[in-house]
Structure formats: C-alpha cells, structure tokens
Amino acid sequence: MSAAAPARPLATLLAPIKGRMRAAVACQVASSALGLVPLVAVVEIGRLFLADAEPPGPGHAWALVAAAVVGAVAALAFAAAATLVSHHADNDMQLSVRRSLAQRLGSAPLGWFTAQGSGRVKKALHDDVSEVHSLVAHTLLDLASAVTVPLVALVYLFVVDWRLALVSVAVVATGVLLFARAMAGSMAKMADYAAAMNDVNAGVVEFVDGIGVVKHFGGQHRAHARFTRATDAFADFFASWSRSTMAPSVGSFLVLSAPVVTVVVTVAGTLFALQGWSAPLDVVAFALLAPALCAPMNVIGSRVQQLQAAGAAARRVTDLMALPTLPEGTARLPVGSRVVLDGVHFSYPATEEDTGNTEAVAGVDLVLEPGTVTALVGPSGAGKSTLAALLARFHDVTAGSITVGGADLRDIPTGELYRSIGFVFQDVQLLRTSIRDNIALSRPDAALREIEAAARAASIHERLAALPRGYDSVVGEDAHLSGGEAQRVSIARALLADPPVLVLDEATAFADPESEAAIQDALSALTRGRTLLVIAHRLATVTNADHIVVLDHGRVAQQGTHERLLAESGRYARLWAAQSTPDAGHDKETSR
Incomplete structure (x- = not known):
C-alpha cells in the first residue's frame, strides 16, 4: 500500500x-x-x-x-x-x-x-x-x-x-x-x-x-x-x-x-x-x-x-x-396475501474462510395460500431460516422470484413491503426507548388505546400497566422484562402493524412453560386470518399446520400434511421419530 x-x-x-x-x-x-x-x-x-x-x-x-x-x-x-x-x-x-x-x-x-x-x-x-x-x-x-x-x-x-x-x-x-x-x-x-x-x-x-x-x-x-x-x-x-x-x-x-x-x-x-x-x-x-x-x-x-x-x-x-444496498422498489404494490416462491435460489457471498459459495437455497417452488399456515422443517443447516429471511427480504434471491399479492418483493417499496410482511423471531430486539414506542414502531401515530389493545391481545397488558410509568417506561431503565415478556411485546408490535403475511420463527423455543402458554395465546391472536410461514424447530408445534415443507440442503425434500408425511416414512418420519425418542439418534439426525 x-x-x-x-x-x-x-x-x-x-x-x-x-x-x-x-x-x-x-x-x-x-x-x-x-x-x-x-x-x-x-x-x-x-x-x-x-x-x-x-x-x-x-x-x-x-x-x-x-x-x-x-x-x-x-x-x-x-x-x-x-x-x-x-x-x-x-x-x-x-x-x-x-x-x-x-x-x-x-x-x-x-x-x-x-x-x-x-x-x-x-x-x-x-x-x-x-x-x-x-x-x-x-x-x-x-x-x-x-x-x-x-x-x-x-x-x-x-x-x-x-x-x-x-x-x-x-x-x-x-x-x-x-x-x-x-x-x-x-x-x-x-x-x-x-x-x-x-x-x-x-x-x-x-x-x-x-x-x-x-x-x-x-x-x-x-x-x-x-x-x-x-x-x-x-x-x-x-x-x-x-x-x-x-x-x-x-x-x-x-x-x-x-x-x-x-x-x-x-x-x-x-x-x-x-x-x-x-x-x-x-x-x-x-x-x-x-x-x-x-x-x-x-x-x-x-x-x-x-x-x-x-x-x-x-x-x-x-x-x-459503499456497502451494497438492496434496490428500492417503486413500481408495484401487493394485492392480497398470496405468496409464491418460483425457482428460488440463493447463495451467501463467498468469504475468506469459505470460497465455495454453496447454495443455501436451491430451486425452491412453493405457494402460500391466504389464511393458511405453512411450516418449514428440517435438520439444522437445511436452509429454513435462509428461506424465511428471503421472504422478509433480508437478502435478494440469486435467481428466481418471490411474489406477494402478485408483486415481486424487489418491486415493492420498502415501507409498503414491511406493512405487508411482518416477522416475529426468537431473538427479540427491543429498542432502548419507551414501551409505547417499541410497540408502535411500525405505526408511530397509533393511539394509546390501539397500543393497549395490541398488548391485551398479546397477553402482556397487565404486566406493562404495572411498570413504574406504565407504557412510558423505558426498556433497560425502569422496564426490565423477561425473555417471554419481551417476546409478547414483539408480538404486540406485530399485531399493531397488522401485516397480512407473517414470518414466524418458533417463538416459544426457549420459553418456560408459563410464558410458553401466554405466548401461544398471543400467537393465536396474531396468526388468525393471516398467511403464515413458520420455521419449526419442534415438529410437535406444527402438526396442525395446513402445509409442512421438509427442507434438506436447501431443497424441498417432502411436503404435505403431518399425517401424509408420517405415512411416507421419509425424512419427516425420521425427524419425528428422533424428536419423539430422546436418544443419541436425536443429536445425530438434527445435526446433519
């Protein structure tokens, strides 16, 4: 130099x-x-x-x-x-x-x-x-x-x-x-x-x-x-x-x-x-x-x-x-909540440690009908989180397309995109500001009664009202919430945003039984009537899903209902057996 x-x-x-x-x-x-x-x-x-x-x-x-x-x-x-x-x-x-x-x-x-x-x-x-x-x-x-x-x-x-x-x-x-x-x-x-x-x-x-x-x-x-x-x-x-x-x-x-x-x-x-x-x-x-x-x-x-x-x-x-940015869409707005993944491929950029540029998602075709629940399951590293992140446009697809309501994600203006697609992940992020502002993040002009209604639906209103300054309490100062409580605040945020499409990374994976019950009640209110994509780590939580998609090495290995997939005795059945029997096979299966 x-x-x-x-x-x-x-x-x-x-x-x-x-x-x-x-x-x-x-x-x-x-x-x-x-x-x-x-x-x-x-x-x-x-x-x-x-x-x-x-x-x-x-x-x-x-x-x-x-x-x-x-x-x-x-x-x-x-x-x-x-x-x-x-x-x-x-x-x-x-x-x-x-x-x-x-x-x-x-x-x-x-x-x-x-x-x-x-x-x-x-x-x-x-x-x-x-x-x-x-x-x-x-x-x-x-x-x-x-x-x-x-x-x-x-x-x-x-x-x-x-x-x-x-x-x-x-x-x-x-x-x-x-x-x-x-x-x-x-x-x-x-x-x-x-x-x-x-x-x-x-x-x-x-x-x-x-x-x-x-x-x-x-x-x-x-x-x-x-x-x-x-x-x-x-x-x-x-x-x-x-x-x-x-x-x-x-x-x-x-x-x-x-x-x-x-x-x-x-x-x-x-x-x-x-x-x-x-x-x-x-x-x-x-x-x-x-x-x-x-x-x-x-x-x-x-x-x-x-x-x-x-x-x-x-x-x-x-x-x-000079960081590369996602192009800002300006052309089309979604009409409806039907989600179509057509020939979706995605590869993470090569790094010094990994120059292979292996595809994380390889040719996925999938349709999420309005008002249905679709679960993504599979072993660790199968591409579940990557595929869900593509729907939330955390990245742009390498090839193929993802459309919501007939509009390609890349053509939807960012503000409109995140009014149409919401997400609730395990790793909850609350800003160091008031509870009110945290819930109203997507709708800053929301009235307090609307914020409280969302919190009630998320089973967290009583806890927030009991804080020293109620909804004006600041996270990290006079609002110290447990993981389950923070998760319910994030669910209240999604409820207030009211997106027609929702991406849900299993929100109860690390919750205690009491919190899990409250979170499940909140999720029931959140998912009602929406097009839902769930990343499922525990198969028992998605047995009632309308559609289960089994991913393996970035590809769709199986898809169908719980009963149909069990009857096929394929990848899903082996995952189900491994999780139902807590033995060494569990670790072996889920770590592939």
Missing part, C-alpha cells in the same frame, strides 16, 4: 469542508508565524541596547515592544479563529458522515447485520468517526504549526548567522533521521493495529452478549476464548511494535528537546564567537529561537501517527458507506 493510499478516503470524507479546513490551516499558519514575533523583538531589543554604536532613541525600542504585543495578540486571534473554524467544520463533517452511514445502513440487506455483527458498525459510527474528528479539529492544525514555526525561525536564523543556523539544522536532521527510523513500516503496522483492535471489539461484544452464560456455568477461559485470544494477540503485537521503535523514538525525543538544542547551539555559538566567526549577540538569538526549530518536531511524530490512523479509519468508514 502506498503512503498516499489513505488520503483518498480522507479526501472523500473531508470534501464538503475542504474550503473551511484550508481557511483554518491558513489561520493556524499565520498564528504560528506571528507567535515568533515577540521572540524576534526581544532579540532585536537586546541588539539595540547592547550595540557598540550609540543606541537610537526610545521610539525605536517602543516600536519593537509594540510589534511584540501586536504579534502576540494577533497570534492568539488567528489561533482562536483556526480553532473555531475547524471545530465547526468538524461538527458538520461528523453530522454528515453519521447521517450518510445511517442512511446507508438503513438501506443495507438486513441479513448483512447478522453476518457482520455489531462490532464493525459501532467502530465505524463511533470510534472511526472520532478518529477523523481528531484529524480535523486538532491534528491538521498541529501539523501546520509544527511546519510553520521551524521554517519561519530558520529563515530568521539564517539571516542572523548562517554558520550557527547550519549547526541548528544538523541537530534537527539528526532527530528527524532517528524519528524516520522509528516510523519505518508504520503504515503496515497501523493496518495490523486496526485489525487487532477490530478483533478485540468483536471479542468484547461477543463476551458481553454471553456474560450471563459465562457467569452461570463458569469455564471463563473457554467461554470467552475469542476475547482472550484477541487481547493477548493485541498485547503481543503492541509490545513487539513498541520494543522495535523505543530506542530511536527516545533518541529522537531527546535530540529534539529544548534543553539539548539550547545547550548545543549555546556551546557552538560560544566557540564561534571566540573564533570571531559569530557576534556574541547572535548567540542570544539562537538560544531563544533554535528550540523553536525542534520543539514542533516532537509533535510531528504523534501527529503523523494520528494522520495514518485517521486514514485507516476513513477507509473503514468509506467502505461502510
């Missing part, structure tokens, strides 16, 4: 505020240059009063004092302007980037989030945008100052005495060479650093999500192995990187420190003055201004690292902003 590579994503993110950033940098350059005026004025005042010739009148001295004061005030004013402009630009940049990310993520396939997890999204929206914030609000201004101060000081010092100026340059060059050695290969190291941090973030999210299981069953070293491996790998990487750069980094810091520079130029100036090469007064100028050549160099090291980190962060942000 070339050194210029990270600049392209950065240029993309900073394009809308490019003009303001240039103005901020210009103000910082002016501030840095004017900040040297008081030091130059002190040198010239000393030269004025210590000169062998008769000193001029007080007007000249006061003019230098005035120049020092004006320079200091102007430097502060330009610095304040640079900070103000850069921070306003940064605020606009962050707002624009986060809005763009939110819009892009809102248009991404819902299945992408399942595959990627929340660690990558959190890092881009928070960590990476904050990294770019540091660049815009601080790093660029610091770099402008770090370049301007030594250049202006060097010009003045060469005018005063070119010999001592060369000594000062030699000190700077030594420090820069040591710093360059410390930074060798840093671009590749920053990429490795970002990858290691990604692994740590993913491990943290995974560990926190499973902390209840870890604390209950113990075995921490096994349960959060990914987290410990990621943190150990990061620690080893960072320690190795630090050891390889410590000696040149410390050497560069010492050589470029103000005390060392002052001592070097003072000793050299004294020797030159004794040899008659330099004027004694010139040594004063170098004692005051030579440290200005080197002090900013210590800043450059960390700021260059920040620039590289911002480049890597910008790349991750722009990669996410």
